[in-house]
Amino acid sequence: MLIGRHSFIRQSKLSDVVGRIDYISNPKRQEYLYATYQTEGATPEFWKNLARENQLDFKASGSAGKCIEGREFIIALPESFVQYRADDVVRLFTETFHKRYGVECSAALHHNKAKTNYHIHLVFSERKMLEQPEVKIAIRNMFYDEQGK
Template identity: 35%
Template sequence: MWYGGFKKAGAEMAKVYSRVSKINNVVGRSDYISNPDRQEFIKLTGKSRDFEWEEYAEFERKNQKSQEKNNEARELVIALPNEMSESFSDDVLEEFSHELAQELLGNNRDYEFALHFNQARTNFHMHLLFSERERANERTPKVYKRDMWFDKTTNRMAKANAENAELRYKKGEVMKDKQGNIRYDEVPFTKKEKKFTERSWLKDHQKTIQKVLAEYNYVLDIFDNKHEIAQKKLYKGASADYLDYATNWNQAALKANNKLNKERTTLLKEYRVL
């Protein structure tokens, strides 16, 4: 279980929950989170713009510098209040999803989101798939710097107007690859943003989630990983033994955390009186 029941402002405080994962097959992961044949309870999906993850996958393959496969993207899984799926229209949910993604990632980074329920319909959550690279804002198409002549038979470069030669590309003409795509001087993406691997971002991004949810009248607290007990995930396809163990763990953790927070609140009240 990722989170206790979310409460609106004025009720007992629930916690922000999220986790970040590395993705080394972004095309496959995109299909997994957005394909209705693979997910039973998809509420909504969306993208930052009309793009294909294959662009990123191909770029990472071409720029792989070791035997280890490059990360092609990262994924945030964010627990959401179950009530949002019913009380908000799809338009509002879409607006919320884009706002949250842009607050977390900025305005020049490609992302894809999917809002899901788990199989038991007890856990509403967002999958947010994003690139660690931003799109390069300005790209200059490559052009031929001189006329390009080729031998008709051998396809080798030839002198201008030579026998059996033909002019295939004129000076100033835009270069294209074998698939007909324009070739550019600059790479299409920036370097990977290091902040997504830093502990500070892992902590700060939960504050961003907290802030955006508050704008939609859901007030949450931040999980205190130094003192509170984290809950176990109920994995899809996990064994019955594990699910039983994780459920019991989560119930005990919730009870312990509630006791800790109650004692902390009492102590703070007494301290203020003193």
């Protein structure tokens, strides 16, 4: 009797978004990496800036625990999807998510070592990229406390 495998989506909070993207998309670290895809704004510089901003906001909030820099979905795909071009599969999933939620994404399409779990790692930002950066200019460059120091 043949029992079909169930599809699933698992969501994780990422405290090192840059490291996770490197891990899932680096062919030297992934034996069964078939394709990667990043949305237009998801440059390495974007992820570094996102991590830095999230860390600064987290420290300023005084919260306990770990800073959440981004999130990841692991999406199990039916094994029949191996018949489609890997580049098309990962691009379609990533662009659909990007357009629906307006956040930057990096994704990688994998199998596990036993080749029984065809899946996509979809890393995404919870923050939307601003159309125009907010430039803040201080009206003075010297600040004093109550004692004038």
